[in-house]
Amino acid sequence: MSRALDIELTKRDYELVEIITAIDEEIVNAPKESLRASTQRGKSQYYIRTKPSERSGKYVRKGDLPRAAAIAQRDYDLALREAALREQASIKELLSIRESDLPEDVFGKLILPRQELAVPHFISDEEYVAQWLAEPYTPKPFEEGSPEYHSADGTRVRSKSEAILGDIFDSYPVPKKFECPLKLYNGKIIHPDYTLLNVRERKEFIWEHFGKADDQSYMEYNIGRLNDLIRSGFYPGINLILTFETKTRPLDTNIVRALIKQFLI
Secondary structure: OHHHHHHHHHHHHHHHHHHHHHHHHHHOOOOOOEEEEEEEOOEEEEEEEOOOOOOOOEEOOHHHHHHHHHHHHHHHHHHHHHHHHHHHHHHHHHHHHHHHOOHHHHHHHOOHHHHHHOOOOOOOHHHHHHHHHHOOOOOOOOOOOOOOEEOOOOOEEOOHHHHHHHHHHHOOOOOEEEOOOEEOOOOOEEOOOEEEEEOOOOEEEEEEEEOOOOOHHHHHHHHHHHHHHHHOOOOEOOOEEEEEOOOOOOOOHHHHHHHHHHHOO
8 A cells, every 4th residue: 555655646746747847838928917806796807907006907898808817827827836836845755754764664674583573564565465365265166078278377267368368467466366256245156257456556356358248148147247246346447347359359468458557557
């Protein structure tokens, strides 16, 4: 979680830099006058002041509204720029503090005899992954005589596409479990193709691959399965990832990699 926060803070800092840069480019050609705005009988009225000493300014008629709008935009942009600069400074200070003194690092700085006595409140990503992978589970059994497919790490899977998926997951830092049992809202146990871990967010995702999307009976069954997943709190694009193929459109590995980059790393 610590790394996830740092990434989000850095991402926010980039957004603020873009905002500040865009404003700096815009205000170069912004009007120099000031604007006074008021409401009379529910109607907005504007006055442009050309000098700081002016109290009222010149009333803005309909034809001069674009000029007034440009002044109002400039004032908003400058206020936004100041707020962005303040937040940016806070982010840099927080990142500096976290870099030098993270709570997650305290346990690791203890000498070994103290580590043997103390119980850490935070564990590293590596330890978290190790514990996640070590959780025992029983995958769905294979029927006798069913075709054998294996991913590169030796895991037996049910199709060539599932083997390809497993190998792609292993090429990224994406821990995986094949056909890990999942209890649905109605008490039914299913075995999704893959259960995957986003280490950065410490969040599980279900990955379901529909290998015969052009088979009507196959898809009717799996639409029911998908509906059960949704009713159980698994939503596409949130914690459920779906891929499809047909006889004429095989599994697109570029799409698989794009989905991994979007949701899992």
